[in-house]
Amino acid sequence: MLKYSFKRVLWVFPTLIGVLLLLFSLTYFLPGDPATAILGPRATPELIEELNSRLHLDRSMPVRLGYYLKGIVQGDLGTSVWSGHSVSSLMAEALGHTAILAVTTLAVAAVIGIILGAFGAIRQDTPISGVVTIISLMGVALPDFVAALLLMLVFCVKIPIFPAIGAGEGFWDIIMHLILPATALGIGWVGYLARLTHESMVDVLEADYIRTARAFAIPQKSIAYVYALKNAIIPTITVLGLGVGKLLGGAVFVEIIFSRPGLGKLIVDAVYARDFPVLQGGILIATVLFVLANLVADISYGFVNPQIQYD
Amino acid sequence: MNTTATDVMQKKRRLTPGWTQNFTLIFKSIAKKKGGLIGSIFIAIMLLCAIAAPWLAPFDPNEQNIVQRFAGPGLPHLLGTDYLGRDTLSRIIYGCRIAVLVAFGAVSISSIFGVFLGVVAGYNEGKKFDYFIIWLFDIVRSFPQIILALAIVAVLGPSLVNVVIALAFTAFPFYGRIARAQTLFVKETDYVKAAQAMGQKPIKIIIKHITPNILAPVIVCLGMDMATMVIWESGLSFLGLGVRPPTASWGIMLRNGYKYIQVSPWTIVWPSLAIAFSMIAFSLFSDGLRVALDPKERNR
Amino acid sequence: MKENEPLLDEPLLEVSKLTLDYNLGKRKMRALNRVSFQINKGEILGVAGESGCGKSTLGLAIIKLLPKIASIRRGEILFEGQDLLKLSEDQMNKKIRGQKISMIFQNPQDALNPVFTIEKQMVDILKTQRLYKNKRIRSARFFRDQAIDRLKATGIADPAQRLSNYPFEFSGGMKQRVMIGMALSSGTSLLLADEATTALDVTIEAQINKLIADLAKEYKTSVLYVSHNLGVLAELADRIMIMYAGRVFEMGTTKDVFGSPSHPYSAALLESMPSRQDRGKRLLSIPGFVPPLDNLPPGCSFHPRCKFVEAICKKEVPPMEEVTPGHFSACFLDIKRGRKRLQWI
Numbered sequence: 001m002l003k004y005s006f007k008r009v010l011w012v013f014p015t016l017i018g019v020l021l022l023l024f025s026l027t028y029f030l031p032g033d034p035a036t037a038i039l040g041p042r043a044t045p046e047l048i049e050e051l052n053s054r055l056h057l058d059r060s061m062p063v064r065l066g067y068y069l070k071g072i073v074q075g076d077l078g079t080s081v082w083s084g085h086s087v088s089s090l091m092a093e094a095l096g097h098t099a100i101l102a103v104t105t106l107a108v109a110a111v112i113g114i115i116l117g118a119f120g121a122i123r124q125d126t127p128i129s130g131v132v133t134i135i136s137l138m139g140v141a142l143p144d145f146v147a148a149l150l151l152m153l154v155f156c157v158k159i160p161i162f163p164a165i166g167a168g169e170g171f172w173d174i175i176m177h178l179i180l181p182a183t184a185l186g187i188g189w190v191g192y193l194a195r196l197t198h199e200s201m202v203d204v205l206e207a208d209y210i211r212t213a214r215a216f217a218i219p220q221k222s223i224a225y226v227y228a229l230k231n232a233i234i235p236t237i238t239v240l241g242l243g244v245g246k247l248l249g250g251a252v253f254v255e256i257i258f259s260r261p262g263l264g265k266l267i268v269d270a271v272y273a274r275d276f277p278v279l280q281g282g283i284l285i286a287t288v289l290f291v292l293a294n295l296v297a298d299i300s301y302g303f304v305n306p307q308i309q310y311d
Numbered sequence: 312m313n314t315t316a317t318d319v320m321q322k323k324r325r326l327t328p329g330w331t332q333n334f335t336l337i338f339k340s341i342a343k344k345k346g347g348l349i350g351s352i353f354i355a356i357m358l359l360c361a362i363a364a365p366w367l368a369p370f371d372p373n374e375q376n377i378v379q380r381f382a383g384p385g386l387p388h389l390l391g392t393d394y395l396g397r398d399t400l401s402r403i404i405y406g407c408r409i410a411v412l413v414a415f416g417a418v419s420i421s422s423i424f425g426v427f428l429g430v431v432a433g434y435n436e437g438k439k440f441d442y443f444i445i446w447l448f449d450i451v452r453s454f455p456q457i458i459l460a461l462a463i464v465a466v467l468g469p470s471l472v473n474v475v476i477a478l479a480f481t482a483f484p485f486y487g488r489i490a491r492a493q494t495l496f497v498k499e500t501d502y503v504k505a506a507q508a509m510g511q512k513p514i515k516i517i518i519k520h521i522t523p524n525i526l527a528p529v530i531v532c533l534g535m536d537m538a539t540m541v542i543w544e545s546g547l548s549f550l551g552l553g554v555r556p557p558t559a560s561w562g563i564m565l566r567n568g569y570k571y572i573q574v575s576p577w578t579i580v581w582p583s584l585a586i587a588f589s590m591i592a593f594s595l596f597s598d599g600l601r602v603a604l605d606p607k608e609r610n611r
Numbered sequence: 612m613k614e615n616e617p618l619l620d621e622p623l624l625e626v627s628k629l630t631l632d633y634n635l636g637k638r639k640m641r642a643l644n645r646v647s648f649q650i651n652k653g654e655i656l657g658v659a660g661e662s663g664c665g666k667s668t669l670g671l672a673i674i675k676l677l678p679k680i681a682s683i684r685r686g687e688i689l690f691e692g693q694d695l696l697k698l699s700e701d702q703m704n705k706k707i708r709g710q711k712i713s714m715i716f717q718n719p720q721d722a723l724n725p726v727f728t729i730e731k732q733m734v735d736i737l738k739t740q741r742l743y744k745n746k747r748i749r750s751a752r753f754f755r756d757q758a759i760d761r762l763k764a765t766g767i768a769d770p771a772q773r774l775s776n777y778p779f780e781f782s783g784g785m786k787q788r789v790m791i792g793m794a795l796s797s798g799t800s801l802l803l804a805d806e807a808t809t810a811l812d813v814t815i816e817a818q819i820n821k822l823i824a825d826l827a828k829e830y831k832t833s834v835l836y837v838s839h840n841l842g843v844l845a846e847l848a849d850r851i852m853i854m855y856a857g858r859v860f861e862m863g864t865t866k867d868v869f870g871s872p873s874h875p876y877s878a879a880l881l882e883s884m885p886s887r888q889d890r891g892k893r894l895l896s897i898p899g900f901v902p903p904l905d906n907l908p909p910g911c912s913f914h915p916r917c918k919f920v921e922a923i924c925k926k927e928v929p930p931m932e933e934v935t936p937g938h939f940s941a942c943f944l945d946i947k948r949g950r951k952r953l954q955w956i
Contacts, residue, residue: 215708
């Protein structure tokens, strides 16, 4: 178990190095002159030259890579071409908004999804499994940005209950600003996790070891919520790590639609503005978060499932 | 061993599930279940719309009619018009083209590329090449998919072809990993061992014996992935980073609808419904496909 | 050896006319048909028959763990004078399951929960057992020590260490030992063993069977031992019950049934078993297959495969008759023929 965790953690480093290389090469292989691409065709030669030296664009590839990696190691992600702010400070500001959205969404979706899925499988006489089917169908049919648009249409435009833009200030205001984006992001996850848990719970409840527990008069509740559930949530846990990646991706759209000043909006705005340092930094942060989430999910998977083997 | 290599080879030929020859069989098995049948019909409708768009669409999708802006559903514009007075129904039908094109394009490129790398890596398990490929897969998989696609489109510039390239690039390691894992399993089977013993070239073994036997899980993945690609094409177009206007894409329609959300709800509702319809189609179809290709599930 | 021991003729379990159906949609499969037998205190009853004859259903019916599609049509299962079929689920859990009646299953690989340690699983079970209800010290320590004792009794080396292991760290034989440790205690009156050693290697199988027999003797536990392996049953069982397609065909002491089988099916089963004397000879098998339970032939369900078949066999179901004292058989042929030893060949 420890050995597995250790190996899993070690493997992160070569992967992250690769991520940096890929990010670097994305801008390096940018077609045409990067400074012109950033500043637009009407830029003066002086401006271009200034930008070139500021971003080291006039140097050879290995040197530029060296500067890039050196900056990363020093925690310096560069400066925004447009605003002049350091990318790190922009990130720090945006990250909070995205983190609160993603964490709330995933946590609430996981709790609701697992409860619905498990309960529906245990109590098949209740209409819960029907509810699970409907929610998961809705989740499949409405991708997050479509759900966000429809929610905005209904609850901000037609029946204005919730605020349409921004992230809010103060506890209640923040909650009110979270509800629609989180619902848009989370509905697919509730359905997916509920269905996943439901299916695996149904399988587990038919397993021989559950019959053994019943043959030895282990109380029904304990069988369902301890003996069976721990087995049934193994597949659910594996997808939670991936969930963080999907949520960060979904956050891009939802933050644009609800104008939340988060990481996703920062990235997309950087694309619009061709602000490559910000774009690179934003993607790097999102990727590191995703890698860490997967790491945590994999290691906690090892704790839930003692029989893990890793090679 | 009493059996010769050729015996085993011949036995294998008879025993292979042979999905390649049995497309009709698989399709029948999908259509037998209610969900699979509905999914197949929906997909058929989408394909029909994509292919026959010029004949099905009542109007030219790009014909502007400023007088008729933001018309609600009615006649002659069944689903209404957008901010330029273009016919929504026609644009939805033409949008199907883009959706189908991107979904099939991105999925086929990424699966061919991914399966090839995965099989070759799996066949060379434990060698440097294998580690390199795993590393490559893990790098690409480290990015949240849509964000990577966004970055690639940002660099390459928004266009239909670039969207397909970007989406294919983000998806290929997923196929690669499935293919590699399957290959590790298949390459230990008797018929591959036999082929190796007979001195067949690795490339021949990979093409003739391994690849056909690892495709079932890949195909199951294809169905679901097409849905994802439709979503992301719409998403990128919605952000203005996908297909260029005035091309009719569901994402661009949503983008315009979002701009005029206060004025005309219909311009958001219709493309949303189109996306929902295609999502359900792909999801039901790929569920059916999964059951049809999984012998364990088939007998339930 | 066994037959010299005095059998306590006090019945522990009396099953009478137990009839059970599996409902699969429109199809109705009669898995048990008027099954009647008894197990005396301290006795090992072996149940034999080909797969699909209802052997496994029998054990599950006694401990009432039948799948939802099963429904008991009639009959009663008297255990210590009490009809188990009339007990509620709650009463079964409080008094019977894991207390007086324990069950060990066919596939030890899957019988233990893969995500919990052996300690957690054993202690949970021990906590439910009435045996310890009156003990003053029901501490975690106490149950751990009990679990160690149980494992030691089943011959697991270094039990204190092994407790913290997960099931996947045990071999199949070891897992079955753990199961036996969970199942058998001085409080157990009846052990249901459903093909308990079928999935194991032959040498391990012998060890486990010996363990079951020894512990059963030590705790004076009766055993219903279901197996398709007649050799195992011959060594283990005091009495034998032969089943076919949901019915009991023959029942008697191991010596009677295996020494002078009275039913053609029993004789055929015995002769299809490999033995040392027959080495080199071709092994006999019974022609045909066990009929599907939802499509049984009329009359004696064995008649299409029986070489002694007569007209009456195809029309009427033969009743159970006492051939010699304590030896029962359900065959028309048998009734006419008297007590002559049956030769299948």
